[in-house]
Amino acid sequence: MSIPTDYPFDFDPTYGFGVDQLRAIRPPRAPSNFDAFWRARHVAALGVDPQPQLGESGSSHPNWHVHDVIYTSTGDFRIGGWLLLPREGRVRRGLVVGHGYGGRDQPDFDIPVEETAVLFPCFRGLSRSSRPPISSDPAWHVLDGIDKPERYILGGCVEDLWLAVSVLIRLYPELDGRVGYAGLSFGGGIGALAIPFDQRIDRGHLTVPTFGNMPLWLTLPTVGSGHSVQAYRKTHADVIETLSLFDAATAAARIRVPMLLAVARFDPAVAPPCQFSIANALPTSNHHETVILDAGHFDYPGSEEQHALLSEKVRRFFRAT
Incomplete structure (x- = not known):
């Protein structure tokens, strides 16, 4: 296994x-009003x-x-998505699954969990939760309301996640916790923003997560959403x-x-130092595991093997016990 050496980027x-x-990077100092x-x-x-509200889906699957x-999320925002329920066994766990900035056009039927109610929400402004005037283009979506912290779109997306947890508990009260x-x-x-403030969430899995270490995120070249924020910062x-x-x-x-x-050593869309900032910030007193991938947001030799191993770890991590 090795990181890619042939790539089309100018960085x-x-x-x-x-x-x-990467392992030595630490998170920035928190603002006093963060918590x-x-x-x-x-x-x-x-x-x-x-x-x-649950409805008939045009999709079908032998296992789900x-x-x-x-x-309904905060601000009376209507969130659309999918709910998978196991065809075999009873529901013993709940799982909310977030998507990348490309949105989502269907649930992930290969998610390695059993006896689990799996909710796939589309975050506000994206895919099934699109609503004008919010742009579904990541380059513009990431700027929506950025001049006012209380209105910034990322905060609304965190609230969409918390309300997704509320949905699962409303449908299955025994899933609380x-x-x-x-x-x-x-x-x-x-997910990293949402989990520490919601005690109903009992564990989390984050793959090549973004928005880590904003001071670095604003300075490192990228083909991801950070590029438009960097351009915005030049005049703001x-x-x-x-x-x-x-x-x-x-x-x-x-x-x-x-x-x-799961963090990557090579990633043109989410800079690895920012990913590792998130992994390294986790308190050492808790049970955490960090898997290092050769690359993220990029095809590479050996990716299937690495992701197969990661999938097995995810299956054990979310086992319905």
Whole structure:
């Protein structure tokens, strides 16, 4: 296994960091109002009635009953997605699955869990939760409301995740405290922000998560959503005040439940130093595991083998016990 050496970018997606250097990165200092900001938002989100509505889905699968789902999030935002229920066994766990910035056009039927109700929400403004004037283009979506922390789109997406947990508990009250979260890239960063403030979530799996270490995120070249924020910052220097409240690494330092992180040594869309900032921030007193991939957001030799091993770890991590 080795990192890619042939790539079409005008920058090195390792950013010159070796594994030892990546493991040494620490999160930035938290703003003084970080915890109060998120706790207040969580309290408000818990006061929202999600009013879940299940419908017949056009999709079918031999292992899963597939339902379309719509629920209400904060700001009366209607969130669409899918709910998978196992055809065999009873529901013993819940799992919310977040998506990358490309959105989602169907649930992941190969998710390696059993006896689990799996909810796939589309975060506000994206895919089944699109709503004008919010752009579904990541380059614009990531800027929506960025000048006002209380209105920044990322905060609404975190609340969509919390309301997804509320939906599962509304449908299956016995799942309170037995709901996990899994998120990739954009969904990984949203998960890191959400998990420490919601005690109903008992474990989390984040793959190549973004929004970690915002001071670094603003300086490293990228083909991801960070590029448009970097361009925005050139004329709005004070944007760092908003972004400091949405730093996934700062939030990760507050996570107190078991976590499974998958981070990459090479990634043109989410800089590895920012991914490792999140993994390294997790408190050492808790049960966490970090898996290092050769690359993220990029095809590479050996990727199938690495992801197969990761999938087996995910199966054990979310086992319905």
